[in-house]
Amino acid sequence: MSQKLEMHSTSKPDKCAVVTGANKGFGLEIVRRLASEGIQVVLTARNEKRGMDATTSLLASGLSNVVFHQLDVRDPASADSLANFIQSEYGRLDILVNNAGASGVVVDEEGLKALNIDPIAWVSMELLIQYSGLLKKYDRNTLKLIELMQLSGKANNIVQGVIKHTYESGEECLDTNYFGCKRVTEALMPLLKLCSSGARIINVSSLRSELKRLPNEQIRTELGDICSLTEDQLDCIIKQFLHDLKQGKLEENGWPMMLPAYSISKMTLNAYTRVLAKKYPDMYINCVHPGYVNTDINWHTGTMSIEEGAKGPVMLALLPNGGPSGCYFDQTEKAEF
Numbered sequence: 353m354s355q356k357l358e359m360h361s362t363s364k365p366d367k368c369a370v371v372t373g374a375n376k377g378f379g380l381e382i383v384r385r386l387a388s389e390g391i392q393v394v395l396t397a398r399n400e401k402r403g404m405d406a407t408t409s410l411l412a413s414g415l416s417n418v419v420f421h422q423l424d425v426r427d428p429a430s431a432d433s434l435a436n437f438i439q440s441e442y443g444r445l446d447i448l449v450n451n452a453g454a455s456g457v458v459v460d461e462e463g464l465k466a467l468n469i470d471p472i473a474w475v476s477m478e479l480l481i482q483y484s485g486l487l488k489k490y491d492r493n494t495l496k497l498i499e500l501m502q503l504s505g506k507a508n509n510i511v512q513g514v515i516k517h518t519y520e521s522g523e524e525c526l527d528t529n530y531f532g533c534k535r536v537t538e539a540l541m542p543l544l545k546l547c548s549s550g551a552r553i554i555n556v557s558s559l560r561s562e563l564k565r566l567p568n569e570q571i572r573t574e575l576g577d578i579c580s581l582t583e584d585q586l587d588c589i590i591k592q593f594l595h596d597l598k599q600g601k602l603e604e605n606g607w608p609m610m611l612p613a614y615s616i617s618k619m620t621l622n623a624y625t626r627v628l629a630k631k632y633p634d635m636y637i638n639c640v641h642p643g644y645v646n647t648d649i650n651w652h653t654g655t656m657s658i659e660e661g662a663k664g665p666v667m668l669a670l671l672p673n674g675g676p677s678g679c680y681f682d683q684t685e686k687a688e689f
């Protein structure tokens with residue numbers, strides 16, 4: 353079922369890492385950076401050709417410690433096959449970067465291109481959301497923020513016409529970003545437990561994961577209550593979200609209206625990160641917003657390079673012993689959930 357581009361070395365490597373969704377975007381850059389540190393990296397991708405091409409490009413650049421293995425995070429059999437491969441080749445796993453992600457929307461790309469939106473307007477939309485809490489608290493109605501609001505409001509209204517949230521795209525998004533991460537982590541957990549210095553697990557999240565963006569107070573409180581939160585509760589929240597998505601009741605029931613499925617997938621992913629970190633205190637399990645990076649997932653509206661986007665996840669993959677666990681990072685800085 354899974355064809356691999358095998359570049360065997362005779363001895364077991366000091367450290368072994370898996371990166372999901374690594375055929376492009378900054379996932380590929382994460383692989384390059386980790387391999388440059390001397391770590392044996394398994395580059396995974398759902399599509400064999402895309403994954404093999406990406407691996408070949410890294411090998412051609414002079415790196416020898418990268419291998420490809422197929423992994424569709426939505427397919428339990430492919431996660432099991434990856435686990436068997438790592439077990440037989442390396443005997444354990446030290447680093448897992450859960451990077452694969454889906455946007456949860458269907459986009460008319462030609463229509464979006466035709467709109468020719470200034471990336472500054474997209475960034476200002478992000479900044480506006482980020483600072484709206486501060487605005488309320490301190491009433492800082494500076495001229496700059498008013499300008500940003502005007503720009504962001506304009507961009508937001510314009511893009512609604514070319515971005516559609518369907519039930520199918522929402523379901524796919526949650527199955528990839530939340531359940532996909534959980535599926536792969538569970539399949540690889542027995543191997544991660546064998547890492548004697550405490551495995552590093554990095555869940556690639558988003559600014560959209562931040563709980564202040566969730567209007568529903570009850571669910572916001574539940575997701576923030578790390579003392580009592582459970583995986584079953586997370587499954588229930590997702591079920592409730594999908595039910596409301598199907599019934600067209602997102603706004604009525606206080607779900608986020610900007611990229612709803614994507615936002616919920618990353619909010620629950622962050623919560624899962626904390627639950628997991630509590631369950632495995634010997635590991636270093638964190639989640640990270642990589643920044644607004646120029647990749648396919650945002651139709652190349654991002655303003656940061658893939659090198660910049662890889663910085664946070666790579667920093668967490670290379671955390672020294674005694675580093676943080678159960679935390680959320682905005683790029684390389686620790687931030688509030």
Ligand SMILES: NC(=O)c1ccc[n+]([C@@H]2O[C@H](COP(=O)([O-])OP(=O)(O)OC[C@H]3O[C@@H](n4cnc5c(N)ncnc54)[C@H](OP(=O)(O)O)[C@@H]3O)[C@@H](O)[C@H]2O)c1
Pocket residue numbers: 372373374375376377378379397398399402423424425426451452453454528532556557558559641642643644645646647648649650654
């Ligand atoms: N770019 C940003 O500004 C930004 C901001 C915040 C968070 N993120 C997060 O960063 C991560 C990487 O995204 P990116 O920006 O690098 O976007 P990207 O270039 O679109 O990469 C997404 C990767 O995920 C893979 N993928 C999707 N579904 C998969 C599945 N079922 N199984 C395995 N792989 C799958 C894609 O594979 P295919 O090539 O086969 O589609 C691709 O390799 C995502 O989790 C995203 O949510 C990105």
